[in-house]
Amino acid sequence: MSLESFIAALDAFSREAAAAFASAENEESLEAARVKYLGARSGQLKDLQKGLGQIAPADRPAAGKRFNELKVGIEEALRQATARLKQGSAAGPRAQHFDPTIPGTRRRIGCLHPLTQTIAELKDIMGRLGFTAADGPEVEDERHNFEALNIPPEHPARDALDNFYLAAAETTAGAASPGAKARLLRSQTSTVQIRVMEQTTPPIRIISCGRVYRPDTADATHYPMFHQIEGLLIDRHVTMADLKSVLRLFARSFFADDVHIRFRPSFFPFTEPSVEVDMSWRDGWIEMGGAGMVDPNVLQAVGYDPEEYSGFAFGLGIERVCARRHGVTDIREFFKNDVRFLRQFG
Ligand code: FA5
DSSP states (O other): OOHHHHHHHHHHHHHHHHHHHHHOOSHHHHHHHHHHHHOTTTOHHHHHHHHGGGSOTTTHHHHHHHHHHHHHHHHHHHHHHHHHHHHHHHHHHHHHHOOTTSOOOOOOOOOOOHHHHHHHHHHHHHHHTTOEEOOOOSEEEHHHHTGGGTOOTTOGGGOGGGSEEOSSOBOTTSOBOTTSOOEEEOSOTHHHHHHHHHHOOSOEEEEEEEEEEOOOOOOSSOOSEEEEEEEEEEETTOOHHHHHHHHHHHHHHHSOTTOEEEEEEEEETTEEEEEEEEEESSSOEEEEEEEEEEOHHHHHHTTOOTTTOEEEEEEEEHHHHHHHHHTOSOGGGGGSOOHHHHGGGO
8 A cells, every 4th residue: 555545544543533533412422433434343443543554665764654643633623522422411401401580599688686676676666656766875874764764772673682783883093992982784774764854855755765774584585685675755744645545556566456555553753643554465465664654753853844744754675576466475586586596587
């Protein structure tokens, strides 16, 4: 065989084999093509190799060189075809089963704490009744926590064991001194009544939501730190009927129309008369807070004329209203920070 016809046969073989490898649609057809062209026993390359022996000895080095180049090239074509099919089988089934209409996986995002949600809702409801939100400090002095609320120094409510007094009262210079004003964590949001009345002239319609602190033993309805909502309305000719109407409207908005509300006679130094406010909604009665007509001594303490102005005040426990609304039977759940519990309010 002449060198020219040998090279022509090599070229034809190369084109045909490369095309067969490139067009193989799956691993089986590629394997069949490999056996046909490169098979060790009966592949066409083997036949071409045999043809080398028929080349004139002078042309054999050139023919051998060309043969080797072809072999390397065609093996590379086979390697690329194998890689292409492997890649295809990895992406293929998934690509075929991709359905763009299936909704995506929802990312889990946090939610507001149930007490925070409740406070927002209480502010919203009372806002619609004309009450604006006011704030006061959590670290209080005795005037706002007791004195101006008609709680004199000898009153048991001021006992050191019933309050969180701060360890060292500080002077304005920052040094502890025995004569300095005592400070404590406020035990009720009624302190905000005094702060607002000191700075405003009637009419007043405010609520204040916030944390209060008492050394109470934690149980299903008590916690040493809890939240209250305080309401205060001062104007001319305010009566207990107004207090009851506002609390009933509030309870119906927050729970539902089938909520029941009752007043029980009680005593608070800063209201006269005073009542405990109980609510019942789809279950037994529960004490939600205290309320009453602002005591004339309190009005006087902030410079109001009790002959001209009257008003009512109330203070409700936010954990208790929130718990009843959601059927939570133990308010300690609100403070465990167990996400399985908290997620229910998302
Ligand atoms: C008061 O705190 C009065 N300042 C309420 C008030 C305001 C009366 C204005 C008159 C006028 P009392 O101590 O009862 O009242 O607390 C009110 C409510 O706070 C309770 O009914 C209860 O719902 C809630 N509460 C009291 N102690 C705790 C506690 N340790 N943990 C959770 N909630 C509590």
